[in-house]
Amino acid sequence: MSVDTAAAVAERFKELYGAEPEGVWAAPGRVNLIGEHTDYNDGFVMPFALPHTAVAAVSRRTDGVLRLHSADIDGDAGGVVELRVDDLAPESDRNWTAYPSGVVWALRQAGHAVTGADIHLASTVPAGAGLSSSAALEVVVALALNDLYDLGLKGWQLARLCQRAENVYVGAPVGIMDQTASACCEAGHALFLDTRDLSQKQIPFDLAAEGMRLLVVDTQVKHSHSEGEYGKRRAGCEKGAALLGVGALRDVAYDELDAALDRLGDDEEVRRLVRHIVTEDQRVEQVVALLESGDTRAIGPVLTAGHASLRDDFRISCPELDLVVDTALANGALGARMTGGGFGGSAIVLAEAADVETVTKSVEEAFAAAGFTAPRVFEAVPAAGARRVR
CATH class of the missing domain: 3.30.230.10 (Ribosomal Protein S5; domain 2)
Known part of the structure; x- marks a missing residue:
C-alpha cells in the first residue's frame, strides 16, 4: 500500500x-x-x-x-x-x-x-x-x-x-x-x-531467505461462495459431526479417523468430507512443526497431499486448478495445491527460486495448449x- x-x-x-x-x-x-x-x-x-x-x-x-x-x-x-x-x-x-x-x-x-x-x-x-x-x-x-x-x-x-x-x-x-x-x-x-x-x-515465513518462492496462479475461473456447492459441503460436515456425536469435526482425532469412518457406515459423501477435514487439520499441524524446525522444503509434499484431498474427497477442484498442480510438480515444484474455497480461483506453488521461471512458463504453456484463459501468476510475499x- x-x-x-x-x-x-x-x-x-x-x-x-x-x-x-x-x-x-x-x-x-x-x-x-x-x-x-x-x-x-x-x-x-x-x-x-x-x-x-x-x-x-x-x-x-x-x-x-x-x-x-x-x-x-x-x-x-x-x-x-x-x-x-x-x-x-x-x-x-x-x-x-x-x-x-x-x-x-x-x-x-x-x-x-x-x-x-x-x-x-x-x-x-x-x-x-x-x-x-x-x-x-x-x-x-x-x-x-x-x-x-x-x-x-x-x-x-x-x-x-x-x-x-x-x-x-x-x-x-x-x-x-x-x-x-x-x-x-x-x-x-x-x-x-x-x-x-x-x-x-x-510463524516466521521468509522463503526468499531460504532460496524459495511461493507463486500464486490465478486460473481466472471465477467462483462464488454464496452459491450452493460451498453450502452443501458445510452442511455435509455438520451432518458428519452430528452422526459422530461431536460438536465439530475438529473433535475427531487423527488417530481415531478410521474408527470414525467405520461408524459413518456407507454414507460415502459424508465419509469423504470427514476424511478431508480430519486429515487437513493434521496437515496444518505438520506444516507448523516443519516451519518451526527449519525444515521448510519438507512442507511441499504436505501441500500437494492437501490438494489431492480437496480434489478427491472434498471434490472442489476444477480442471484448471488440477492442471496448475500437475504441471508445476512435473516441472520441479516442491509442492502445489489449490487455495481458497474452490470451484475455481487460485493455486499456490512452492518452488526453488531458480525454478520459478521454468514453472511459470510451463503452466502458461499448458493452459494455452488446453485452450484455457491465460492464468495470472505472481509471487506471494507475507504482508x-x-x-x-x-
Whole structure:
C-alpha cells in the first residue's frame, strides 16, 4: 500500500463527497498456505496476508445516511449509492454494496452507535480468485469505522463481526479464516489460527531467505461462495459431526479417523468430507512443526497431499486448478495445491527460486495448449494486516 495510492483514494473521495476524508485505511487479501474448509469445522488454518489490499477513504456522518462508492465498479464510473442505516436488513442487497453495508449492519446489531458514513473504496485484490477480496472489503470498512467511532474493538473482534456480516447479511456461509487473516496477519509471517477460540501464533515465513518462492496462479475461473456447492459441503460436515456425536469435526482425532469412518457406515459423501477435514487439520499441524524446525522444503509434499484431498474427497477442484498442480510438480515444484474455497480461483506453488521461471512458463504453456484463459501468476510475499495508512 503506497503513499501515492492512499493519496489517490483520498483525492477521489474529495471529488465524490466535496471534502477531505477523515482517514484512509487498507486491509489485505490473503493466501491460505494450508488448512482448507477447516475453519467452519472449528479447526486449524494457516493463512498469510498479501500485498494486495482493499483501500477505504472514510468520513463519519451523523444523519443516518450511508454513502458508498467503488473505484472498481463500472471502471469508477458507477454512481454513489445512498442508503439509510436504519433500513439495512439481511439479504436485502445482492450487489457489491452488501459487503460494506453488511459491516455497518453488524456493528449496529452488536450495539455500536454507527450513525452513517461516506465511503470510497478501491481494491487491488483480484475478485473471484480465492484470495478473499470480499473479506478485505469488509475488514477495511470495519477498521475504519472502529477507529472513527472509537469503538475499541480488537482485530479478532472485527473479524467476527465481518464474518457475521457475510454469513447473515450477504448470505454466504463462510468461516472465520479470511476476515481474521485480513485483520490480524503480520508481515513476514504466516498465521497459525485455531478457529475455535481464535488463538493465534505468528510463524516466521521468509522463503526468499531460504532460496524459495511461493507463486500464486490465478486460473481466472471465477467462483462464488454464496452459491450452493460451498453450502452443501458445510452442511455435509455438520451432518458428519452430528452422526459422530461431536460438536465439530475438529473433535475427531487423527488417530481415531478410521474408527470414525467405520461408524459413518456407507454414507460415502459424508465419509469423504470427514476424511478431508480430519486429515487437513493434521496437515496444518505438520506444516507448523516443519516451519518451526527449519525444515521448510519438507512442507511441499504436505501441500500437494492437501490438494489431492480437496480434489478427491472434498471434490472442489476444477480442471484448471488440477492442471496448475500437475504441471508445476512435473516441472520441479516442491509442492502445489489449490487455495481458497474452490470451484475455481487460485493455486499456490512452492518452488526453488531458480525454478520459478521454468514453472511459470510451463503452466502458461499448458493452459494455452488446453485452450484455457491465460492464468495470472505472481509471487506471494507475507504482508501486513489491516491498518490505517493516512
